[in-house]
Amino acid sequence: MRQLLAETGSAELAEWRAYEQITGPLGGARGDIQAALIASVIAAVNRGKGQRAPEVSEFMPRWDRTQTRKTPEELFRLAMAANSSLGGRVNTTPA
Template identity: 75%
Template sequence: MTVRRLLAETGSAELAEWLAYEKLTGPLGGARGDVQAALIASVIASVNRGKGQRAPTVADFMPRWDRTKVRKSPQELFRMAQMANAALGGGFNTTTP
């Protein structure tokens, strides 16, 4: 799917939701590749470590997508989703049924 088609078929609210989800969980679809690459890197580093050095773990080579030390509250995450929605040209439905 091209970006043009994605933007034509997906509303800004949905894109903002996916953006917020991706910020929490890391890139969609790429997480498996990250684990695989980290596993290979940890094995290579392990067999090449010096005597007495700690064996590296897979976690040592995993990219950290959420680099914030403080977890965001649901309200902060919602505000971020609103900002992304606005940046993508979306509007807000403020009426409640």
């Protein structure tokens, strides 16, 4: 993470975030969704007569066990705190 923050500007990170919003999650999160989809289909075709088909979300691993969702502003503050704690600096010059 330290190397990523040292070598990647905020503009590029913002571009990757926008790309992910358009194309879907990158990395492990995408694999979790794909695995959950397959598991839900297998469960659906093997369910008993009259039973409801399971939702994909029922098969998604929950990595973040916090009870509340964070706002974009809170996430930004956390990212800036992590950046600062790792010795990073904020690049405010346009790309």
